Amino acid sequence: MYSGFLATPPTTATYDYLFYWYLFFGTAASVVVISLLVFFMVKYRSRGDGGPEIVHKTEGWKVVLVTVLISISILSAAEYQTFASFGNIEIPNDPNAVHIGVQAFQWGWTFTYPDGKTLLNNLTVPADRTVILNISSKDVFHSFGISMLAVKEDAIPGKVNQLWFLVPDPGVYKNAIRCFELCGVGHAFMVADLTVVSQSAWDTWMGS
Amino acid sequence: MKSIVAVGVWAYMVLAVVAEVETFYLTTSFATVASVVTVLATSQAVAVVLFYMQLKDEQGSLRLFALIPIMFLSALLIAMLASLGGK
Amino acid sequence: MTDTWLKRWLYTTNHKDVGILYFFTSLYFGFVGAILALLMRAQLAAPGSNLLSAAYYNQALTMHGLIMIFWFLSPVALGLANYFVPLQIGAKDLAFPRINAMSYWIYLAGGILAVLSFFVPGGTANAGWTTYQPLATLALGTGPTLAYLGMVLLAASVTLGSVNFMVSIIWLRATGMTLSRLPMFTWFMLFTIIAMLFAFPTLIAAFVLASTDRILGTVFFTSTSIQPSILWDNLFWFFGHPEVYIVLLPGFGIIANILPAFTGRPLAAKNAILISTGLVVIPLSFGVWMHHMFLTGIPVSLQGAFSIATIAISIPFDVITLSFIESLVRGRVKFATPMLFALGGVILFIIGGITGVFLSSPVLDRAFRGSYFVVAHFHYVMVGAAIFGIIAGIYYWLPRMTGRMYNEKLGKWHFAISFIGFNVLYFPMNLLSDMPRRIFTYPNQGDWATLNAMASVGAFIFSGAQILLAANLLYTWFRGPIAPANPWGSPDLEWTSHVEGIAPIAESGAAPPTGGWIGQLSGPPQGHETQSRGGAVGHYGHLSSRPIQISIGALVFLIGAAFYPSISGVAGLVVGAGAVVYAFWGWAKDDIEGKFVVPPEDVGDRWPFASVPKLKLGIWVFLSSEVVLFGSFLGAYIFIRAASAQWPAAGSIHEIPLGTFNTLVLVTSGLTMFLALQSIRKGDRRGLLTWMGVTFVLGAVFMGVKVSEWFNLGGSGFVLADPAMSLASSAYYIIVGLHGAHVTAGLLVMAYLMKKTSMGTYTKDSHEAIENFGLYWAFVDIVWCFVFPLFYLL
Ligand code: HEM
Numbered sequence A: 001m002y003s004g005f006l007a008t009p010p011t012t013a014t015y016d017y018l019f020y021w022y023l024f025f026g027t028a029a030s031v032v033v034i035s036l037l038v039f040f041m042v043k044y045r046s047r048g049d050g051g052p053e054i055v056h057k058t059e060g061w062k063v064v065l066v067t068v069l070i071s072i073s074i075l076s077a078a079e080y081q082t083f084a085s086f087g088n089i090e091i092p093n094d095p096n097a098v099h100i101g102v103q104a105f106q107w108g109w110t111f112t113y114p115d116g117k118t119l120l121n122n123l124t125v126p127a128d129r130t131v132i133l134n135i136s137s138k139d140v141f142h143s144f145g146i147s148m149l150a151v152k153e154d155a156i157p158g159k160v161n162q163l164w165f166l167v168p169d170p171g172v173y174k175n176a177i178r179c180f181e182l183c184g185v186g187h188a189f190m191v192a193d194l195t196v197v198s199q200s201a202w203d204t205w206m207g208s
Numbered sequence B: 001m002k003s004i005v006a007v008g009v010w011a012y013m014v015l016a017v018v019a020e021v022e023t024f025y026l027t028t029s030f031a032t033v034a035s036v037v038t039v040l041a042t043s044q045a046v047a048v049v050l051f052y053m054q055l056k057d058e059q060g061s062l063r064l065f066a067l068i069p070i071m072f073l074s075a076l077l078i079a080m081l082a083s084l085g086g087k
Numbered sequence C: 001m002t003d004t005w006l007k008r009w010l011y012t013t014n015h016k017d018v019g020i021l022y023f024f025t026s027l028y029f030g031f032v033g034a035i036l037a038l039l040m041r042a043q044l045a046a047p048g049s050n051l052l053s054a055a056y057y058n059q060a061l062t063m064h065g066l067i068m069i070f071w072f073l074s075p076v077a078l079g080l081a082n083y084f085v086p087l088q089i090g091a092k093d094l095a096f097p098r099i100n101a102m103s104y105w106i107y108l109a110g111g112i113l114a115v116l117s118f119f120v121p122g123g124t125a126n127a128g129w130t131t132y133q134p135l136a137t138l139a140l141g142t143g144p145t146l147a148y149l150g151m152v153l154l155a156a157s158v159t160l161g162s163v164n165f166m167v168s169i170i171w172l173r174a175t176g177m178t179l180s181r182l183p184m185f186t187w188f189m190l191f192t193i194i195a196m197l198f199a200f201p202t203l204i205a206a207f208v209l210a211s212t213d214r215i216l217g218t219v220f221f222t223s224t225s226i227q228p229s230i231l232w233d234n235l236f237w238f239f240g241h242p243e244v245y246i247v248l249l250p251g252f253g254i255i256a257n258i259l260p261a262f263t264g265r266p267l268a269a270k271n272a273i274l275i276s277t278g279l280v281v282i283p284l285s286f287g288v289w290m291h292h293m294f295l296t297g298i299p300v301s302l303q304g305a306f307s308i309a310t311i312a313i314s315i316p317f318d319v320i321t322l323s324f325i326e327s328l329v330r331g332r333v334k335f336a337t338p339m340l341f342a343l344g345g346v347i348l349f350i351i352g353g354i355t356g357v358f359l360s361s362p363v364l365d366r367a368f369r370g371s372y373f374v375v376a377h378f379h380y381v382m383v384g385a386a387i388f389g390i391i392a393g394i395y396y397w398l399p400r401m402t403g404r405m406y407n408e409k410l411g412k413w414h415f416a417i418s419f420i421g422f423n424v425l426y427f428p429m430n431l432l433s434d435m436p437r438r439i440f441t442y443p444n445q446g447d448w449a450t451l452n453a454m455a456s457v458g459a460f461i462f463s464g465a466q467i468l469l470a471a472n473l474l475y476t477w478f479r480g481p482i483a484p485a486n487p488w489g490s491p492d493l494e495w496t497s498h499v500e501g502i503a504p505i506a507e508s509g510a511a512p513p514t515g516g517w518i519g520q521l522s523g524p525p526q527g528h529e530t531q532s533r534g535g536a537v538g539h540y541g542h543l544s545s546r547p548i549q550i551s552i553g554a555l556v557f558l559i560g561a562a563f564y565p566s567i568s569g570v571a572g573l574v575v576g577a578g579a580v581v582y583a584f585w586g587w588a589k590d591d592i593e594g595k596f597v598v599p600p601e602d603v604g605d606r607w608p609f610a611s612v613p614k615l616k617l618g619i620w621v622f623l624s625s626e627v628v629l630f631g632s633f634l635g636a637y638i639f640i641r642a643a644s645a646q647w648p649a650a651g652s653i654h655e656i657p658l659g660t661f662n663t664l665v666l667v668t669s670g671l672t673m674f675l676a677l678q679s680i681r682k683g684d685r686r687g688l689l690t691w692m693g694v695t696f697v698l699g700a701v702f703m704g705v706k707v708s709e710w711f712n713l714g715g716s717g718f719v720l721a722d723p724a725m726s727l728a729s730s731a732y733y734i735i736v737g738l739h740g741a742h743v744t745a746g747l748l749v750m751a752y753l754m755k756k757t758s759m760g761t762y763t764k765d766s767h768e769a770i771e772n773f774g775l776y777w778a779f780v781d782i783v784w785c786f787v788f789p790l791f792y793l794l
């Protein structure tokens, strides 16, 4: 997990909570089930001719039922947690939000700011304000992702997709933005920087 | 099945085609034409499958089997169109 | 001697021979795929490395995926199925032996196209196995075209194979082989086949549209006004998700099949496993594909719905896994090599399945999609579970295929090194969720360098371990000690019918198989024993040159298509089409002259399709997959219509009166075909000939009108080159053309049937061919009932 933030961005916080929730139950489930397998495998290993009597019936609905019940309870709890985190993927209705256009191309990103300015491979946003990106593509299918904020959305020609995030404090994050869908020979180098500036610096920059 | 029934099915098929075309000429509403056409074309398909392909005389398991692709396809069509909608 | 050896392998229609051909061919492709993977892992071993350029890396990546999934993983399973499904159900062969051989040769032809594609200027496909659009179509060149046409052939081969297996498993079971006694491998192949039957047609549709874009200049995936990326995603993943179970289930079937041999007790909760797989996994697998599209901008509600469906599909897998584990309880577990691979496969599946649950969350997917986490997930399930299961099957059945025993010690080493190498290779990728997949190089950032270096080391360990498999295969085949007839003490028919010391690979083509399979069945005996199906002459010696001829024709035709419109391309098209027609003509001639006869099968257990004759069942099964094929094309068309803002007004392009007339012509031919059938049912051969003649004429009129329509449309500017018309004309020419091709094929078959009628072949009691053709013709009629209003009236 990225640890360079002073105050954690909300999308990252939501993601972390959800991820560790899944990780806890996922690890627990795999440890329990794999241990069961290994345990039975060792316990019932063949030791010459002796040993406990072998069963001959195939049915075991009891185990099936228990499995289904446990699975349903863990999985529906997981799904509930996911739905409770949908705030990460639903675009907030924030009148104060900054809208920035993102156009992917082979191979780079053009960012278009509210005042019409454009920057190449540099996404500059104000700190502590909701940022909404309107993402599209000029040529082929790309995917716009900022791993440390746990946000990602595909950049698709003929279509505008949205994502949102908020970073509480200013900072410069080199190569924080990457393309996550194979888009040709330049795919590996399709990176961009994220620059978070203070509200006053943002206002000055917008005015200029 | 009697041949007369087959002729009846044929008459229905012809009528359905005529009805589709008539609807097209009588209205300018895309939605109306689309829904009439969907219903009639589906009914034609059912008629052909049941009578000319004689599915109605086949084993029930075969009838069920024939429904499987229809189910899958409907899922594909519906979700495909839904995926066009924005957020 | 060599002559007969060569003839045997080129012309064979015997299921064991075809199985062996599949087996070795797929191992060859697996080897090619592995080399490509090692190239990639060598390149990624260190940051900033320059071993492969980005262009070569992308080709290696794409063909690694395509070859491993389509030319190795599924075919190796089909090879085992070819060999063992007939043995397990007590059949002499598959239902349609020549079609089985044809499936193999078409599969090989597709593979040859894929391999050839490396060697044309510009190289091969480079947009990933997922072939995302429009990138894939914008990459010009014949290389990708060859590869995509190879995919079309492969999918055609799989469709034929599915029909064949489906009918075989239903129709050729020995008496007493009720469904409740069916061995698990056969059960799981049945599930696999059903998924293949309905999933692959969509793949065919997708790759046909992509190929016509490349060859004919249609614009399905290049006109960005219709969201071609979303269209492709839907078609590809509607196929793609069932496909991941298609590659998994044979491996699971093998595990379920062989566990009892090594635990000494029956499989636990067998019925629960069957219900989970057949009634939950298979149907639901067609309803989860949008978890591959969470980030494409689909509505949040749709993401939620598909997330629930995805998480639901993991429940049946929990049941299967836990039942496998329960199958150890109170048994006597013997750790022979097959058992090690089976248990190892289950362990790796648990890890891969649980990472799948992570991916089912649209919120978490914002971090994982397009990253190495996904790569880890699907290799744990596809390599870990599926390939480990298949390797277990190879060791388990090797004594049956070669008559000799493999080397146990070497096998155990093979397992140990594979299992360790596998985890060193793929576990680090679970931790690389911030690293994009499919990048050919990366900066020295965070823990990327360490984890990638580990993975590369693991890759060489894992693939090195497979040399032990090859060594063991060779050892067994040439040096292995003679195996006992039933080394595992299995109750399944393929073993109980086995005679010690027989090595079918070395066996000559002339020897008939053992006469019948009288023996114990899996499951507790319930009164009746399996009946021998002996008596009739085995058709072991039945050779046919037609399957390979057809496949060579198809290969030449598609190479020609890839080079169209150059003069050599056109020549390829003509020669290839000629060869295919010649071979089919020869096929029909063999039938008329009685040169190739499949001995009729005796009565057996045929529930639940007992009253449907074999060939008719085949036609129904085939048509049900054709429904999905046409449905996918029409679905693509409807999608395009819904996505595009403008469309030429109905009535402005196509002449509605003429279209109506033609529709009535085709509709009427449906009636006349039915009357033809009614005539022969009464034994009226002349009536049959008359009505079929009328049907033929109506079909010909329909095609004639179509052709004249096409000429007029082309003349009046309804062409691909006109930007305002390019989409509408793309859709019209390709989809209506495909229907026209079906009508034309129908006309050819009718000509053949009329010839046979005039020879007096059909009688009151024997006219299956007429009835089956009637089904096909009615289906073509139905398709037009949708095509006409969609293209003319809307
Ligand atoms: C336990 C059940 C499973 C669940 C819940 C699951 C879920 C998922 C999800 C949500 C994705 C999309 C990931 C993304 O692109 O962001 C995915 C990808 C994938 N899964 Fe699974 N999966 C399961 C089992 C399997 C099995 C059994 C296989 C194959 C044998 C498989 C093969 C794949 C493949 C090949 C991909 C990615 C294809 C690509 O993007 O290239 N999965 N899985």
Ligand SMILES: [Cu+2]
Pocket (backbone or CB within 6 Å): A142, A143, A179, A180, A181, A182, A183, A184, A186, A187, A188, A190
């Ligand atoms: Cu990219």
Ligand SMILES: [Cu+2]
Pocket (backbone or CB within 6 Å): C240, C241, C244, C288, C289, C291, C292
């Ligand atoms: Cu999937």
